[in-house]
Amino acid sequence: MDKAAILVLGGYGSAGSVITRLLLAKTAVKHVIIAGRRAQKAQELSQSLAAEFGEERVSPLGVDADDEAGLRQALAQVDLVIVCLAYRDDQAEIMLRAVLDSGIHYIDLTPDAQKQQLFTSRADELAARSCIVLTEAGIIPGCPSVLIRLAAREFDRVTVVTLASLYRDRDMAMDGARDLITHARQQPAAVYEQGRWQQTSLRALRRIDFGDRFGRQLGAPVFLDELHALPERYQIESLYLYQGSLNPVADGVLLLWRLLAFLPTDQLVSPMARLLAWSIRRFTRPPFGIMQRITAQGIKNGRSQQVTITLMQADMYRATAIPVVVAARQILDGVITEPGPQFMGHAVQPQPFITEMERLGIKVKVNHE
Numbered sequence: 026m027d028k029a030a031i032l033v034l035g036g037y038g039s040a041g042s043v044i045t046r047l048l049l050a051k052t053a054v055k056h057v058i059i060a061g062r063r064a065q066k067a068q069e070l071s072q073s074l075a076a077e078f079g080e081e082r083v084s085p086l087g088v089d090a091d092d093e094a095g096l097r098q099a100l101a102q103v104d105l106v107i108v109c110l111a112y113r114d115d116q117a118e119i120m121l122r123a124v125l126d127s128g129i130h131y132i133d134l135t136p137d138a139q140k141q142q143l144f145t146s147r148a149d150e151l152a153a154r155s156c157i158v159l160t161e162a163g164i165i166p167g168c169p170s171v172l173i174r175l176a177a178r179e180f181d182r183v184t185v186v187t188l189a190s191l192y193r194d195r196d197m198a199m200d201g202a203r204d205l206i207t208h209a210r211q212q213p214a215a216v217y218e219q220g221r222w223q224q225t226s227l228r229a230l231r232r233i234d235f236g237d238r239f240g241r242q243l244g245a246p247v248f249l250d251e252l253h254a255l256p257e258r259y260q261i262e263s264l265y266l267y268q269g270s271l272n273p274v275a276d277g278v279l280l281l282w283r284l285l286a287f288l289p290t291d292q293l294v295s296p297m298a299r300l301l302a303w304s305i306r307r308f309t310r311p312p313f314g315i316m317q318r319i320t321a322q323g324i325k326n327g328r329s330q331q332v333t334i335t336l337m338q339a340d341m342y343r344a345t346a347i348p349v350v351v352a353a354r355q356i357l358d359g360v361i362t363e364p365g366p367q368f369m370g371h372a373v374q375p376q377p378f379i380t381e382m383e384r385l386g387i388k389v390k391v392n393h394e
């Protein structure tokens with residue numbers, strides 16, 4: 026990693042700025058380029074980080090994800106690009122072509138079904154260019170698959186896996202809100218039971234223990250693309266992911282959006298994302314932070330067992346940035362070697378990944394019963 030250069034696109038945004046700082050503070054990466062459309066903002070962050078970590082390690086760049094020529098020039102300077110924005114229009118296609126052109130590695134944080142399909146459809150070309158492409162990196166999406174892979178090792182047969190996730194932060198940025206709105210329509214809630222994923226409804230709300238910080242409260246079933254293949258891969262009989270409340274008003278905005286699914290999506294995504302971001306800023310109350318827990322039940326040596334792994338962090342964007350930085354390290358240090366597109370949660374080496382996340386500030390608690 027110490028010879029590598031990384032470009033963080035959206036590098037002064039909410040997630041990007043924490044990723045940039047962590048890369049400089051906690052890894053030996055040679056150089057980080059902070060990129061986005063506003064060169065002035067990139068310049069300001071770069072200057073303050075240069076004062077702390079050295080001018081030779083960080084620089085700013087004005088880059089627009091819509092500008093293919095500019096993007097190609099920017100990617101030609103680095104070994105890895107970390108994309109910290111929600112793709113709009115044909116930006117994912119532009120990025121894919123630029124990555125193929127430069128032959129570098131790639132990480133994104135965005136849960137976007139169309140982008141996923143696009144990258145998967147070009148898997149052979151990416152592999153031929155030796156590009157390691159990790160999609161949906163971060164805490165959620167990202168870490169649920171890592172927890173499942175870790176827990177599955179503890180059993181000969183896994184019966185029930187229940188994931189609980191809750192994040193609470195007033196500073197939900199525009200691109201994050203945009204992804205929540207898009208995802209709510211692209212991926213209806215689903216649970217895995219009786220050998221298949223089944224769509225479910227709000228009637229499937231359950232009271233969930235979200236740990237000491239957030240207590241017991243209602244959790245709504247949600248689905249992530251990264252979960253789809255895992256029940257078959259690890260022979261899990263039932264799999265559930267429950268998401269805790271953002272706040273009652275923001276939950277209401279998301280519910281309304283789901284109920285109005287017959288309305289056209291394209292023109293309404295931006296105003297709904299603004300409404301959601303506003304409702305999160307205005308109505309979210311402490312305690313803040315993030316909690317993610319897996320409770321896995323199964324059979325080991327003929328006996329029933331249960332393992333629980335809990336991840337906690339007081340700051341949502343730090344919790345987002347840590348897994349991204351650890352995944353970047355696993356690519357650049359040669360721990361992940363398979364080229365082509367994969368979900369971050371499927372590609373990383375789970376045990377070293379969790380150990381490194383703990384070192385960087387995620388609290389990890391493991392319990393066997």
Ligand SMILES: NC(=O)c1ccc[n+]([C@@H]2O[C@H](COP(=O)([O-])OP(=O)(O)OC[C@H]3O[C@@H](n4cnc5c(N)ncnc54)[C@H](OP(=O)(O)O)[C@@H]3O)[C@@H](O)[C@H]2O)c1
Nearest residue numbers: 035038039040062089090110135163164165198200201204
């Ligand atoms: N997996 C996870 O755990 C997790 C957690 C949190 C967020 N996320 C995802 O991370 C992404 C970023 O979220 P965020 O909260 O950091 O959003 P944000 O604060 O709005 O940051 C977006 C950044 O992208 C830049 N940007 C937007 N359009 C651009 C373009 N066309 N060209 C170049 N730069 C552009 C923005 O700067 P300019 O507008 O100045 O260009 C800004 O710096 C979202 O997809 C979100 O869903 C994932």
